[in-house]
Amino acid sequence: MLNFHKEHKNLVLTAGGVFIALSILIAIVPAFQMQGTEPIPDEKPLTAEEREGLHVYVSENCMACHTQQVRNIEMDNVWGSRPSIPSDYFYSKKRMDVWRQSPSVLGSERTGPDLTNIGIRQPSEDWHLLHLYNPRAVVSASVMPSYPWLFREVDSASLKKYDKVVAVPKELFNKPGKKIVASYDALRLVDYLKYLKQTELPGGNVNDFIPALKKIQAERSESQQAGGLDGAKLYSQVCAACHQDGGKGIVGAFPSLVGSAIVNNADAEKLIRVVIQGYDARTDYGVMPPFGDQLTDEEIAAILTHERSSWGNDAAPVTADDVAKVRQYVEMELNK
Secondary structure, eight states, X not given: OOOTTTOHHXXXXXXXXXXXXHHIIIIIHHHHHHTTOOOOTTOOOOOHHHHHHHHHHHHTTGGGTOOOOOOSSGGGGGXXXXXXXXXXXXXXXXXXXXXXXXXXXXOSOOSSOOOTTHHHHOOOHHHHHHHHHOGGGTOTTOOOOOOGGGEEEEEGGGOOTTOOBOOOOTTTOOOTTEEEEEOHHHHHHHHHHHHOOOOOOTTSSGGGGXXXXXXXXXXXXXXXXXXXXXXXXXXXXXXXXXXXXXXXOBTTTBOOXXXXXXXXXXXXXXXXXXHHHOBOOOTTSOOBOOOTTTSOHHHHHHHHHHHHTSTTOOOOOOOHHHHHHHHHHHHHHHHO
């Protein structure tokens, strides 16, 4: 037994070991995992101007009062159409070089609103510039400080073609012959803010995760009369939008089904539950919606059998009876 109150050397060594272990677990391992994140399809990279605006955003410490993360809770629905996932930050979190990681813009305070979707909520350049010059000019109850150093006062006669004049109300600035002009940094910051738009996931919103749902409903009776369901076809219609045709998914957005321990488990109960109930246990991937109300036992069995026998996976087929049993357990749990 260690007597830390007497053996100070052991106390320091133990504390140092715990610190190193926690640093590896909390900082280093996630950092390496983030390096494998892929962008969401249709996600646009930052332009040179937008990246300069990101640097202004950081230098002005905007993340002290604003977040860029939509949580998977109802109160956050106003900030985005879906919860944020690692792939959302693919371009803004690219390393500056081998030694330097780009600064975090996630934020932890919401003194001001979340900015994840501000480019859609407020696409106007003029609005943003006036808001930066005097926030209360556009939001009367705002507690945001103004940023006058991002603007300059010039003579109207000396305006140049490339100068961006800010439309400031007369009650805030009323000097005949003078204009307020946005600085280069102000324009780049606004470029970055307008860039902040939540990219749609493949398939769109939750209901669109089944892009051919109506078609599936119409083909059910025909498929069953023809002697069974086509698991590959159902997978293509229901699952491929996220997990991709080859089952490899999208790193940082949707998990791979190739070689998955859940998919290949001899006991398919957990896999069936994932499809029926949805899945939200992995913070490094997007939320999977439940399909229990949209797919029959036979359809789920056909899809899972296809997954468990494709792309190198080698597991026993799933039957409709297997799905029915799990569905019954799920309903019993919900009714408790």
